Amino acid sequence: MKTCIALTFVGILTCAYAKHVTSGNCEEPNEDKMKNFDHTKLFKGTWYVSHVKKVPSPNVCHNFTVNQKDGKYIFGLGKEGNVNKVDCTAKKKETNLKKLTFNCISDNNVAFQSVYIVLGTDYDDYAVFYNCATLFGRKADNYVVIRRESGNEEIPEEAKGLTDNLNLNKCSEIKKRKAV
8 A cells, every 4th residue: 555655854954955966976875775664663753963974054954853744744844933844755655665755845846856765773762864865957965863862963883884984974063163
């Protein structure tokens, strides 16, 4: 049975990269993708971006909240009334697909496509993923680590095998550079 889900988180990350999109190709990870991924376990509550490989903008480090409404996931980025919204939908046959392609549209009607690959998650504390977005015929990609707890920038032991070779940037360091 096909399930239609709206996923805004992927779109929000893509919009953060919009000014920094290249004409190159995305390089999908060689690592084994997560087996038996279940989006219903991951996409709920609040998450915080703790690490990114590329820093297209300081805005790439943010928090987001996930709610369900009418069988869709609704994602809000930011806090205290400063929320950006991007709606993304994907049709999928089962919950353990290794690669999901989302069609997205932003609040200002910019349409784009985003490929989302979860490399690993424990569903409760962390997730590591790869994202490749196509916007205006150009591509941008990134590796991202998200955590449940704000300010938690330790990469969990379970995720280190996925992140050790990525040379990730800590969001606290990115935010410090923005403040200078």
